């Protein structure tokens with residue numbers, strides 16, 4: 295049975311108004327990533343890190359899914375059970391577009407996690423101020439977003455998705471954290487959707503490793519991508 299493996303990154307949500315990380319106007323231009331997205335930074339200043347996630351959660355409230363999110367929701371629905379829909383994004387725009395099978399590799403911005411009993415609960419777009427664990431009542435709670443320096447357990451799905459799928463698709467990611475060129479190299483067929491040619495750490499460009507490079511913004515390239523996936527899955 296033909297399956298498709300999709301990995302998306304911050305570029306998928308860029309046209310919904312959510313900043314990416316490494317673009318010129320990205321989050322890492324304004325914040326020291328190791329201060330707000332690392333275990334050391336969290337241990338050093340919990341208030342600062344919680345404030346960073348509170349702000350992003352608040353911004354998410356006014357963001358709307360874009361055509362690329364809806365295209366992925368149509369793909370999921372058309373090929374239920376045959377789509378590995380993995381995202382590095384912590385926003386809920388894929389779910390709000392109608393996706394039901396999203397695997398969040400780096401966690402979820404709307405959720406908090408108890409540092410004692412590991413309970414996870416949804417606070418929607420609110421602030422984490424004053425939140426206590428609904429199960430064990432401790433105030434030792436944190437954002438449910440994976441930080442640099444800690445494990446990302448959902449990564450185990452990457453290998454499973456790769457070996458099960460005949461088509462690998464990467465949308466709106468720089469490849470700075472997940473080596474999408476390597477995943478493309480290991481796939482029978484691969485498609486990249488990104489407006490920019492990203493250089494590859496080992497030389498050349500990441501798009502050199504993909505069979506098809508749709509060099510467009512996610513919303514402009516979504517229709518062509520959907521047609522290519524339909525062609526593969528038929």
Ligand code: APR
Nearest residue numbers: 303304305308314315316382466467468469471490511512
């Ligand atoms: N449509 C598609 N892609 C876009 C768009 C757009 N409108 N705008 C920007 N992009 C692309 C950029 O060209 C870039 O390749 O999105 C990518 C964003 O790259 P990053 O900011 O590095 O985001 P991402 O790849 O998701 O980062 C991976 O790094 O900081 C960590 O945990 C964080 O999940 C994140 C991970």
